[in-house]
Amino acid sequence: MSNESLDPRVNRLKLGDASAVIKVEEGENWNVYEVFHQEKRGAHHEHVGCVHAPDPQLALVFAKEQFARRKKCVNLWVVRSADILAFDVEDEDMFANNLEKNYRDASGFKVMEKINKFKQSK
Amino acid sequence: MSSNAALTDLIIKMADDELVLGHRNSEWTGLGPVMEEDIAFSSMAQDKIGHAWALYRILHENLGGEDPDRFAFMRPESAFKCAHLVEMPNGGYDFSLIRHFLFDHAETVRYESLQDSSFEPFQLLSKKVKGELKYHTLHANAFIIQLSKASEEGYARMQTALNDTIALAAGIFEPSAAHEEELIAEKVYPGEKALYHRWLDRIYPVLVKASLNLPDMETITPVYGGRQGFHTTHLAPLLKEMGEVFNLDTEASW
Amino acid sequence: MYGGGYIFDEPNGKQLREEQQHDDPGKLSAFEERIARGEKIEPGDWMPAEYRRQLIRLIEQHAHSEIIGALPEGTWITRAPGFKRKLALIAKVQDEIGHGQLLYNAAETLGKSREAMINDLLSGKSKYSNVFNYPAKTWADVTVIGFLIDAAAIVNQVANAKGSYGPYCRALERICYEESFHLKQGHDAFIELATGTPEQKAMLQDALNRWWQPIMHFFGPPDKTSQHSEKLMQWKVKMASNDEMRNQFLDSYVPKIWELGLTLPDPLLRKNADTGRWEYTDPNWDEFFRVINGGGPCNAERLQVRKWAEEEGRWVRKALMNPAERRSLPVA
Numbered sequence: 001m002s003n004e005s006l007d008p009r010v011n012r013l014k015l016g017d018a019s020a021v022i023k024v025e026e027g028e029n030w031n032v033y034e035v036f037h038q039e040k041r042g043a044h045h046e047h048v049g050c051v052h053a054p055d056p057q058l059a060l061v062f063a064k065e066q067f068a069r070r071k072k073c074v075n076l077w078v079v080r081s082a083d084i085l086a087f088d089v090e091d092e093d094m095f096a097n098n099l100e101k102n103y104r105d106a107s108g109f110k111v112m113e114k115i116n117k118f119k120q121s122k
Numbered sequence: 123m124s125s126n127a128a129l130t131d132l133i134i135k136m137a138d139d140e141l142v143l144g145h146r147n148s149e150w151t152g153l154g155p156v157m158e159e160d161i162a163f164s165s166m167a168q169d170k171i172g173h174a175w176a177l178y179r180i181l182h183e184n185l186g187g188e189d190p191d192r193f194a195f196m197r198p199e200s201a202f203k204c205a206h207l208v209e210m211p212n213g214g215y216d217f218s219l220i221r222h223f224l225f226d227h228a229e230t231v232r233y234e235s236l237q238d239s240s241f242e243p244f245q246l247l248s249k250k251v252k253g254e255l256k257y258h259t260l261h262a263n264a265f266i267i268q269l270s271k272a273s274e275e276g277y278a279r280m281q282t283a284l285n286d287t288i289a290l291a292a293g294i295f296e297p298s299a300a301h302e303e304e305l306i307a308e309k310v311y312p313g314e315k316a317l318y319h320r321w322l323d324r325i326y327p328v329l330v331k332a333s334l335n336l337p338d339m340e341t342i343t344p345v346y347g348g349r350q351g352f353h354t355t356h357l358a359p360l361l362k363e364m365g366e367v368f369n370l371d372t373e374a375s376w
Numbered sequence: 377m378y379g380g381g382y383i384f385d386e387p388n389g390k391q392l393r394e395e396q397q398h399d400d401p402g403k404l405s406a407f408e409e410r411i412a413r414g415e416k417i418e419p420g421d422w423m424p425a426e427y428r429r430q431l432i433r434l435i436e437q438h439a440h441s442e443i444i445g446a447l448p449e450g451t452w453i454t455r456a457p458g459f460k461r462k463l464a465l466i467a468k469v470q471d472e473i474g475h476g477q478l479l480y481n482a483a484e485t486l487g488k489s490r491e492a493m494i495n496d497l498l499s500g501k502s503k504y505s506n507v508f509n510y511p512a513k514t515w516a517d518v519t520v521i522g523f524l525i526d527a528a529a530i531v532n533q534v535a536n537a538k539g540s541y542g543p544y545c546r547a548l549e550r551i552c553y554e555e556s557f558h559l560k561q562g563h564d565a566f567i568e569l570a571t572g573t574p575e576q577k578a579m580l581q582d583a584l585n586r587w588w589q590p591i592m593h594f595f596g597p598p599d600k601t602s603q604h605s606e607k608l609m610q611w612k613v614k615m616a617s618n619d620e621m622r623n624q625f626l627d628s629y630v631p632k633i634w635e636l637g638l639t640l641p642d643p644l645l646r647k648n649a650d651t652g653r654w655e656y657t658d659p660n661w662d663e664f665f666r667v668i669n670g671g672g673p674c675n676a677e678r679l680q681v682r683k684w685a686e687e688e689g690r691w692v693r694k695a696l697m698n699p700a701e702r703r704s705l706p707v708a
Contacts, residue, residue: 005677006511007451008363009149012211015684018676022498022683024491028693029156031703032484049547050481050706051158052490054696058268061261062158065165066474070554082704089420148453148466152446153681155689157477164470168463175459191458215692269695276695367515368457374573376457376515376565
């Protein structure tokens with residue numbers, strides 16, 4: 001009871017010396033899980049961040065309070081960050097849209113033009 | 123309908139448990155073992171204090187009780203009816219986790235029993251807290267099982283904490299000689315003895331999964347007294363601290 | 377809550393700046409064009425070494441400030457008056473830990489592990505906001521912190537949220553949302569005291585007097601004395617100058633203090649109607665640097681408590697550790 005802190009909680013702790021060397025071991029904060037949040041039924045799960053956890057079960061337990069304690073939520077997914085596969089940033093050019101592939105878009109088909117042409121021809 | 127005295131007694135016991143344990147557990151906020159767990163444990167502390175508040179409001183609104191803030195922050199120690207379990211200082215995280223596990227399962231069977239209580243405010247409250255309690259016990263079970271199975275140290279700490287806590291936890295179910303029979307007869311709740319057995323049925327399978335040994339309950343003497351206003355030396359300083367600012371001026375608005 | 381728009385400089389900065397000269401000029405110009413176009417930089421992107429270093433430093437210090445910032449307010453967790461204040465304060469301190477969690481994750485995407493950051497905090501190598509080295513002496517201090525320090529933090533964080541690094545911006549977006557709750561509950565508790573009994577008002581005035589200088593320090597030294605940060609501005613790491621943010625804070629919040637009949641301990645404080653800028657007595661910057669370098673009233677206690685928490689929780693973390701598992705940093 002002699003830490004002389006203004007915080008009564010702190011005065012109940014057995015504090016060590018301020019100059020003590022305390023080191024956390026690499027990996028002590030466990031592994032990283034990405035968290036996906038579903039706001040309402042029928043909606044996609046969206047990536048909202050990550051949690052450090054020792055296994056998927058506790059990742060879910062932690063994600064629930066870190067990512068759904070305020071925001072509306074009906075479900076969560078967690079997945080190990082190490083298991084996420086993504087393209088390299090340099091491969092962004094693969095996603096460039098080829099304007100000639102308009103056969104994939106509604107705008108590539110000029111239905112009204114054809115109808116009007118047909119009506120005019122009558 | 124049950125007498126107000128019996129209902130009031132039951133509500134105060136429940137609420138004081140929740141307030142004092144929520145208060146204790148909130149002492150970990152900002153100081154937990156890892157940030158994610160700090161957040162989870164803090165939420166559950168808030169939930170408990172929230173349950174206490176809801177119960178004091180029921181007392182205030184339905185049974186002529188005092189304003190919840192004044193009732194919680196100004197009452198003398200002897201008017202508190204919490205179990206000794208919740209009064210104990212936090213100690214290490216092992217004790218805090220085991221206490222959370224034992225208490226939250228007790229809380230869960232109690233609220234479940236209130237779903238069809240003849241006292242309507244209990245029905246409403248039990249529906250409201252159902253999801254919260256499900257999370258609390260999910261969290262507690264996961265930690266107890268994982269820590270017990272993870273390492274020798276984890277197992278030893280969990281078993282020791284369980285041994286040290288079980289008699290205190292059994293004290294949650296201290297029966298009330300004056301009111302219990304009436305509350306059971308009026309179908310307000312099934313009584314402490316029934317809840318105690320339901321509680322054992324809940325914690326036992328989890329302890330088995332964790333390979334922890336539940337001490338022989340026949341040889342355990344439950345720690346009673348709290349429900350009658352007899353407390354450990356830890357409660358009075360806790361209450362003094364909790365009311366320190368409020369009691370600077372009890373007529374002021376804070 | 378954030379701690380401070382002021383990025384502390386590390387002694388080894390020079391060496392890393394030299395390293396940056398080896399950045400590929402072509403990649404560097406593409407990177408800078410991307411930022412100039414308003415695009416965000418993501419973890420896998422090429423980035424100059426100096427950009428990475430500065431961001432790690434900024435985000436890490438921000439994260440440390442959150443978990444250390446939980447301590448001054450935590451001082452009153454067990455004593456908050458009444459249910460609503462009690463719950464709001466626990467929820468607020470919880471949010472600070474939550475913010476720390478989000479920020480450490482954002483910093484980890486740049487390649488420094490959470491453990492390494494925690495170690496740098498504990499050893500004193502990495503700093504946190506100076507403002508948390510002051511004590512919260514009374515309940516009124518909690519309301520001043522909740523209202524004004526959080527307000528200052530919002531000014532800073534709203535600016536930073538428009539920065540160039542995607543993960544940091546996303547974390548800040550969430551944080552700013554929660555800060556609006558902090559500010560509101562802080563303001564509410566502040567008003568309660570300001571409009572309460574004479575004792576309550578005196579308690580608040582006393583807290584305000586004590587916190588004013590740390591608040592003026594919050595945004596860092598005046599622009600005229602701080603190092604040039606043009607590159608950081610160009611890279612959208614630093615989004616506004618210290619004086620700019622301080623002025624913005626004064627403009628928004630001094631009127632909210634004065635309207636309650638409270639005073640601020642600076643006779644020169646006023647808004648210049650001609651320039652539209654606030655004038656004030658320059659706070660004591662020697663004191664600022666003295667506190668940063670460990671001489672403040674609470675520096676030792678803050679680190680002692682953090683060290684206690686890490687030590688106390690170690691068995692839980694170690695028991696559940698799985699060294700064989702494939703680990704990675706957050707992906708986004």
